[in-house]
Amino acid sequence: MIIEIINIILRFLVLISIQVLVLNNIQFSGYINPFLYVMFILMLPVKLPKSLLLVVAFFTGLIIDMFSNTMGMHAAACVVMGYIRPGWLRVLAPRDGYESDALPSVKNYGFQWFIVYASVMVLAHHFALFYLEVFRFSEFFSTFLRVILSTLVTLLLIILSQYLFTKPEERKK
Amino acid sequence: MRLLFLLLWRNNFTLLFLALLSFCFYLMVQNSYFQKASVLNASNAVIARTMQGVNYVREYINLKASNEQLARENANLQNRLKESLYSGLHARDTVEDTLHLQQYTYFTARIINNSVNRRNNYLTLDIGSLQGIKPEMGVITSQGIVGIVKQVSPHFCTVMSFLHKDTRISAKFKKNEFFGSLVWDGEDPRYATLKEIDKTVPVKKGDTIVTTSFSSIYPSGLMLGVVTDSEVESGSNFHHIKVKLSVSFQNLSYVYLINHLLKNEQRSLEEAGTKDDN
Numbered sequence: 001m002i003i004e005i006i007n008i009i010l011r012f013l014v015l016i017s018i019q020v021l022v023l024n025n026i027q028f029s030g031y032i033n034p035f036l037y038v039m040f041i042l043m044l045p046v047k048l049p050k051s052l053l054l055v056v057a058f059f060t061g062l063i064i065d066m067f068s069n070t071m072g073m074h075a076a077a078c079v080v081m082g083y084i085r086p087g088w089l090r091v092l093a094p095r096d097g098y099e100s101d102a103l104p105s106v107k108n109y110g111f112q113w114f115i116v117y118a119s120v121m122v123l124a125h126h127f128a129l130f131y132l133e134v135f136r137f138s139e140f141f142s143t144f145l146r147v148i149l150s151t152l153v154t155l156l157l158i159i160l161s162q163y164l165f166t167k168p169e170e171r172k173k
Numbered sequence: 174m175r176l177l178f179l180l181l182w183r184n185n186f187t188l189l190f191l192a193l194l195s196f197c198f199y200l201m202v203q204n205s206y207f208q209k210a211s212v213l214n215a216s217n218a219v220i221a222r223t224m225q226g227v228n229y230v231r232e233y234i235n236l237k238a239s240n241e242q243l244a245r246e247n248a249n250l251q252n253r254l255k256e257s258l259y260s261g262l263h264a265r266d267t268v269e270d271t272l273h274l275q276q277y278t279y280f281t282a283r284i285i286n287n288s289v290n291r292r293n294n295y296l297t298l299d300i301g302s303l304q305g306i307k308p309e310m311g312v313i314t315s316q317g318i319v320g321i322v323k324q325v326s327p328h329f330c331t332v333m334s335f336l337h338k339d340t341r342i343s344a345k346f347k348k349n350e351f352f353g354s355l356v357w358d359g360e361d362p363r364y365a366t367l368k369e370i371d372k373t374v375p376v377k378k379g380d381t382i383v384t385t386s387f388s389s390i391y392p393s394g395l396m397l398g399v400v401t402d403s404e405v406e407s408g409s410n411f412h413h414i415k416v417k418l419s420v421s422f423q424n425l426s427y428v429y430l431i432n433h434l435l436k437n438e439q440r441s442l443e444e445a446g447t448k449d450d451n
Binding site (some may be wrong): 033050051061065066068069072083086133 | 224297
C-alpha cells in the first residue's frame with residue numbers, strides 16, 4: 001500500500017518535471033503542444049474514489065498552470081478528464097471486472113485496450129484545454145486541427161513511455 | 174427537504190465536478206481581467222527560481238547568438254552617436270529645440286521564461302517592483318517590440334507577449350504614415366497581420382511597418398516588421414497584409430523595458446477630454 005503511494009508520488013514528480021522543464025520549451029511547427037503529464041491522471045489506480053480523483057486532477061492541472069502562466073486552464077481540462085474517467089472505465093471494463101489494485105496500463109490490460117482508453121481521455125483533455133485557451137469560435141477549425149495533432153503526439157509519447165518504463169519480462173502479450 | 178439532501182448526496186460527484194470547474198473559470202477570469210500579482214502565478218518566487226535555473230542552461234547554449242546581437246547593437250549605437258552630434262549642431266540654431274525633457278527611460282532585463290507555442294503567450298523577466306517596474310510598461314529589443322508588462326512582484330515581472338490574442342499594436346507605414354493595427358493570428362510566431370488599412374492605399378512587398386505615436390506605451394518609429402504579402406479580399410474595403418515580424422520570439426534573451434515619464438500626464442489629459450463628451 002505504502003509502496004503504491006510512493007510510486008504514484010514519484011510518477012507525479014517525474015511527469016510534472018518532464019512537462020515543465022522539457023516539453024513546455026519544445027515546439028513542433030506551431031500547431032503541436034504535447035502534454036505528457038496527463039498520463040499521471042490516466043495511470044491513477046482504478047479503485048481510487050471518484051471524488052478524490054477529481055481533486056487530484058484539479059491540483060495536477062493547477063501546478064502545471066502555475067508553471068505556464070495559464071491560471072485555471074489546465075486545471076479545468078484535467079477536471080473534465082477526471083469527470084469522464086470513471087464512466088469510461090466502466091464502459092471498458094473487462095468481463096470479470098478490474099483487479100482490486102491494478103493500474104490502467106498497457107502492461108495490465110494490453111495495447112488495444114489502453115489505446116482506446118487513453119485516446120478518448122486525452123482528446124477530452126486537449127479539446128477542453130485548447131478551446132478554453134482560444135475562448136472564441138472564430139478560429140474554430142484551426143483550433144480543431146491543433147487539438148487533433150496535439151492529441152496524436154501526446155498519445156504517441158504516452159505509448160512510448162509505457163514501453164520505456166516497463167521491464168520486458170513483466171509485459172503481457 | 175430530506176429529498177433534496179438525498180438528491181444532492183446522490184449526485185455529489187457531478188456537483189464536485191461543477192464546483193471545481195467553476196473555480197477554474199473564476200481563476201481564469203480573475204487572471205485575465207485584474208492586473209494584480211496574485212500568489213498563484215509565475216512571478217511566484219519558487220516557480221520563478223526554477224525557471225531561472227532552466228534558463229541558465231538555455232542561455233549558455235544561446236551565448237554565441239547573444240554575443241553577435243550585442244556586437245550588432247554596439248555598432249548600431251555608435252552610428253547613432255555620430256548622428257546625434259550632427260543634429261546637435263543643427264539644434265543650436267532653432268529656439269524651440271533648446272528645451273529637452275527626458276520622455277523615456279530604459280531598463281534592461283533578462284528573460285527567464287518565454288513561450289511562443291500557445292495562443293496566448295507570456296514572458297517572465299528577472300526585474301521587478303524593487304527596480305521600479307510597474308504594470309503596462311512597454312518591452313522591446315533592439316529589433317522591435319516584444320510586449321507589455323502585466324504583473325509585477327518584488328523581483329520578477331510577467332509580460333504579455335505580442336503573441337497574444339488580446340494584443341493590438343497601432344502601426345503605420347514608414348513611407349506614407351497610413352496607420353492600422355497589428356495583431357497576431359495565432360499560427361506562426363514569425364508572422365503577424367496588419368488590419369484596417371484602406372484598400373486605396375498602395376501596398377508593396379518589402380514596405381516597412383513601424384509603431385505610431387498614438388500609444389502611451391511605446392515610442393513612435395520602432396521597427397515592427399516588413400510586408401511579405403498583401404491582398405484585398407473581394408467585398409472588403411481593407412487590405413489583408415501579412416507582416417514578417419522583425420523580432421524573432423523564439424530566441425530572445427535580453428530585453429529593454431520602457432518607462433514613459435509623461436504617460437500619466439497624457440492619460441489624464443485624454444481622460445479629461447472624453448469626460449467632457451459624456
